[in-house]
Amino acid sequence: MDAVAVDLANSLFEEAQQTNERRLLVLAGERERGYETLASVLESLPIPITATTLVGPDDRLRCEQLPQSNASELLGTTRDAIALDAHAGLRPNALGKLVGAVDGGGLLIFLTPSLDEWPTHRGEFAQSLAVPPYSLSDVTSNFKRRLIDTLRAHRGIGIVDLEAERIVDSGLTEPSPKLIDSRRPDRAQPPDGIFPTAVYEACLTADQSDAVATLESIDPRSASSVEEMQPPESTPESHRPSAVVLEADRGRGKSSAAGLAAGAMAAAGHSVLVTAPRSRNVSELFERATALYEALPEVTVTDETPRHLETSTGGRVQYLEPTEATARLEPWDAVIVDEAAALPVSRLESFLEADRVAFATTIHGYEGAGRGFSVRFRDRLADAEHEVVERTLLEPIRYAGGDPIEVWAFNALLLDARPPVESLVDDARPETVEYRRIEPSELVSNTVDDTDGNERLLREAFGLLVLAHYRTTPDDLARLLDAPNLEARALLTEPDAAGSRHVASVALLAREGNLSAETRRTMYEGGRVRGNMLPDVLTSQLRDEAAASPSGLRVVRIATHHAVRSNGLGSHVLECIHDEFADSLDWLGTGFGATPDLLSFWRENGYRTVHLSTTRNEASGEHSALMLAPTSDSGRTLHDRHAEWFASRVQALCTDSLATLEPDTVREALRSVDNCALTSLGLSAHEWRLLAAAAYGPGLFDVDPGPFRDLIVHYFVENPPNIELTEREERLLVEKGLQARDWETVASRLEYHSTGQCKRALGDAIRPLVDHYGTDVAREVRERFRDP
Numbered sequence: 126m127d128a129v130a131v132d133l134a135n136s137l138f139e140e141a142q143q144t145n146e147r148r149l150l151v152l153a154g155e156r157e158r159g160y161e162t163l164a165s166v167l168e169s170l171p172i173p174i175t176a177t178t179l180v181g182p183d184d185r186l187r188c189e190q191l192p193q194s195n196a197s198e199l200l201g202t203t204r205d206a207i208a209l210d211a212h213a214g215l216r217p218n219a220l221g222k223l224v225g226a227v228d229g230g231g232l233l234i235f236l237t238p239s240l241d242e243w244p245t246h247r248g249e250f251a252q253s254l255a256v257p258p259y260s261l262s263d264v265t266s267n268f269k270r271r272l273i274d275t276l277r278a279h280r281g282i283g284i285v286d287l288e289a290e291r292i293v294d295s296g297l298t299e300p301s302p303k304l305i306d307s308r309r310p311d312r313a314q315p316p317d318g319i320f321p322t323a324v325y326e327a328c329l330t331a332d333q334s335d336a337v338a339t340l341e342s343i344d345p346r347s348a349s350s351v352e353e354m355q356p357p358e359s360t361p362e363s364h365r366p367s368a369v370v371l372e373a374d375r376g377r378g379k380s381s382a383a384g385l386a387a388g389a390m391a392a393a394g395h396s397v398l399v400t401a402p403r404s405r406n407v408s409e410l411f412e413r414a415t416a417l418y419e420a421l422p423e424v425t426v427t428d429e430t431p432r433h434l435e436t437s438t439g440g441r442v443q444y445l446e447p448t449e450a451t452a453r454l455e456p457w458d459a460v461i462v463d464e465a466a467a468l469p470v471s472r473l474e475s476f477l478e479a480d481r482v483a484f485a486t487t488i489h490g491y492e493g494a495g496r497g498f499s500v501r502f503r504d505r506l507a508d509a510e511h512e513v514v515e516r517t518l519l520e521p522i523r524y525a526g527g528d529p530i531e532v533w534a535f536n537a538l539l540l541d542a543r544p545p546v547e548s549l550v551d552d553a554r555p556e557t558v559e560y561r562r563i564e565p566s567e568l569v570s571n572t573v574d575d576t577d578g579n580e581r582l583l584r585e586a587f588g589l590l591v592l593a594h595y596r597t598t599p600d601d602l603a604r605l606l607d608a609p610n611l612e613a614r615a616l617l618t619e620p621d622a623a624g625s626r627h628v629a630s631v632a633l634l635a636r637e638g639n640l641s642a643e644t645r646r647t648m649y650e651g652g653r654v655r656g657n658m659l660p661d662v663l664t665s666q667l668r669d670e671a672a673a674s675p676s677g678l679r680v681v682r683i684a685t686h687h688a689v690r691s692n693g694l695g696s697h698v699l700e701c702i703h704d705e706f707a708d709s710l711d712w713l714g715t716g717f718g719a720t721p722d723l724l725s726f727w728r729e730n731g732y733r734t735v736h737l738s739t740t741r742n743e744a745s746g747e748h749s750a751l752m753l754a755p756t757s758d759s760g761r762t763l764h765d766r767h768a769e770w771f772a773s774r775v776q777a778l779c780t781d782s783l784a785t786l787e788p789d790t791v792r793e794a795l796r797s798v799d800n801c802a803l804t805s806l807g808l809s810a811h812e813w814r815l816l817a818a819a820a821y822g823p824g825l826f827d828v829d830p831g832p833f834r835d836l837i838v839h840y841f842v843e844n845p846p847n848i849e850l851t852e853r854e855e856r857l858l859v860e861k862g863l864q865a866r867d868w869e870t871v872a873s874r875l876e877y878h879s880t881g882q883c884k885r886a887l888g889d890a891i892r893p894l895v896d897h898y899g900t901d902v903a904r905e906v907r908e909r910f911r912d913p
């Protein structure tokens with residue numbers, strides 16, 4: 126048998142070489158047999174063992190080995206062959222990461238159980254989907270079944286059945302001979318460019334030279350030349366810091382473009398800081414920078430260690446890992462962040478301290494994360510002072526365009542899933558759409574010809590989620606298809622001319638709670654229980670052992686097509702969800718990175734704040750808000766006690782872990798607390814005297830902020846209609862009153878001329894509150910100081 130598999134591997138490899146594409150060989154059958162065949166295959170192929178990686182649990186071959194959990198190591202690297210051992214389980218994210226790292230002319234080899242049996246094999250990933258109260262037997266295999274269908278259906282994928290000792294599919298595409306390196310581009314060197322011509326000559330595609338040209342804007346010479354040209358009183362525009370965003374699918378040469386630019390800047394004597402999640406991610410970047418000096422005889426490399434080089438012109442390129450890089454941003458002339466989407470938004474944001482910074486990021490690919498990059502970090506970039514220039518690299522370099530393995534991976538992992546085009550949904554309104562459960566087993570029932578359109582619905586729904594949410598990954602696709610606690614609902618348009626409906630809104634739902642006393646105890650005592658995000662936080666952090674008893678439904682994600690937002694569809698889907706589940710569950714809930722707009726969206730839909738997380742979420746960079754909408758008595762009891770606890774602890778949080786939370790988010794979060802949390806204000810006569818004196822007389826906030834805080838929290842939670850404060854006044858109440866920022870900071874942020882004016886403004890803002898809530902004592906003080 127080995128001989129047959131070896132022959133096939135060699136034919137696939139030859140085809141890969143001829144076309145500069147990749148090929149995939151599946152060795153399906155018993156694991157030991159698979160490894161034996163794999164060893165023979167690798168032995169026979171003219172691929173150096175140093176360019177081969179085995180991704181699997183054991184270090185069994187002589188080549189580099191990584192467990193699936195460390196597949197991120199492969200991001201940004203290029204390998205001639207990668208073998209994946211999927212016998213003990215398959216992590217969809219790992220698959221996404223490793224596929225993109227195989228070079229054109231290279232081979233991927235999968236070791237799998239026999240394809241007919243594979244769906245019944247339950248690995249680590251399947252186990253992670255069995256969240257209480259569900260068990261492993263509730264986890265379905267839709268993702269794997271779909272994956273197998275795609276392996277069978279796509280071009281360029283050879284399948285060997287090791288047990289039946291036969292080739293199921295050769296995967297050979299028999300391509301017509303074509304020019305492999307047709308990529309010598311019409312390179313675009315800008316006429317007034319700063320980088321030497323050699324830099325542009327080193328580019329392999331027009332997209333890449335465009336990207337390099339764009340990177341000139343973070344070269345210090347670019348800034349100084351602009352400054353020199355401007356008269357001294359020139360507009361601040363000319364001094365604006367600059368940021369470049371390079372986006373591409375895997376293997377389009379963005380890291381290499383960054384490397385060429387870094388090399389060019391170092392050749393001119395500048396210092397360039399390079400960072401990426403892992404040092405290995407920047408190997409191509411350094412290779413390109415070093416190679417450049419061969420074409421620049423006037424510059425030599427005087428010192429070179431891994432991830433560091435110095436030039437005879439006094440320039441240097443240095444890698445630092447992200448934490449160290451943000452701590453040492455000062456001395457560098459330019460900063461380059463590679464694999465940016467794999468870093469948390471908060472970390473990316475810190476790089477905006479640098480005046481000249483480039484972010485290179487993958488759009489699709491390993492995690493669908495580049496989309497998320499657009500979702501959150503783009504907003505931050507837009508708010509930053511930097512002049513932002515963006516470039517997208519389309520043309521592949523690592524392998525030829527149309528590579529069948531890229532086509533397969535995009536399909537199998539839905540890396541290219543997109544929402545429907547605008548024109549297909551722009552008539553969708555709450556009155557015209559149909560609320561529909563999206564049934565995973567139906568979605569994968571007809572993946573190849575998709576005559577029933579189910580695959581299209583899956584793509585549209587997933588595409589909407591990817592576009593709308595930070596970090597929607599291939600793992601999420603597998604969860605959507607197989608996790609027993611997850612369900613999806615969508616609003617579909619009326620049928621179009623071809624009779625197809627399209628997804629206008631989608632919601633991903635997780636069943637939570639309803640946990641046994643034993644599981645609840647485990648949670649309460651600090652044990653790890655999967656899933657159940659809301660009950661878990663309420664139990665383990667907020668110390669409520671009964672919290673996981675009622676059963677609920679968390680809206681994990683919701684998204685409306687951008688073409689039809691603000692038409693009531695998001696609210697409509699929530700209403701339909703309520704109608705469908707209210708009678709059978711105790712609560713509906715949600716948790717998300719809190720922003721004022723989102724808090725108000727959920728509040729409008731009947732959800733109420735019960736918690737704000739004390740730390741910022743790694744991915745979104747926001748504090749998470751947890752909200753509940755009770756649907757039964759026990760849900761109401763759960764909600765009410767947590768609302769009350771939140772209202773009573775929020776003051777302490779605001780001077781502590783929420784001290785830097787955006788004031789508008791604090792306002793909206795408090796406004797979204799249910800009035801049931803209001804207890805009597807209970808201020809003493811002395812405290813009312815103090816408050817009224819600060820509002821109407823010579824009293825001072827600084828003397829005793831406590832009663833001010835009580836009053837302010839009460840005001841926001843109750844939100845009485847007859848008090849009309851301006852936004853600026855409310856921000857002042859939050860920033861000074863609750864978050865205890867110093868007067869100078871508050872005055873400057875809210876643009877008061879002086880701290881004195883800011884202090885008087887706080888007194889003024891307190892007045893209507895004293896008038897509304899104050900007791901007789903407060904009124905007496907007011908009368909005493911009121912202007913005649």
Ligand SMILES: CC(=O)SCCNC(=O)CCNC(=O)[C@H](O)C(C)(C)COP(=O)(O)OP(=O)(O)OC[C@H]1O[C@@H](n2cnc3c(N)ncnc32)[C@H](O)[C@@H]1OP(=O)(O)O
Binds near residue numbers: 594680717724
């Ligand atoms: C658990 C979670 O998933 S939280 C994350 C929610 N999802 C996202 O942020 C993805 C991107 N955003 C979206 O897809 C949509 O804006 C949604 C889902 C938030 C709202 O869907 P829509 O169909 O627009 O909702 P709907 O029309 O019923 O209500 C819109 C109201 O929500 C509020 N709103 C909240 N967030 C937004 C936003 N990002 N853009 C616009 N309106 C927003 C506004 O008050 C808006 O009212 P307005 O149009 O009068 O200003």
Ligand SMILES: Nc1ncnc2c1ncn2[C@@H]1O[C@H](COP(=O)(O)OP(=O)(O)OP(=O)(O)O)[C@@H](O)[C@H]1O
Binds near residue numbers: 203328379380
């Ligand atoms: N100008 C170039 N000269 C020589 N080789 C290049 C050049 N540009 C890209 N390559 C090669 O093409 C492959 C892909 O390039 P690179 O790693 O820069 O792409 P990428 O878009 O950053 O990929 P990934 O998304 O996987 O990080 C690498 O093997 C790289 O060495």
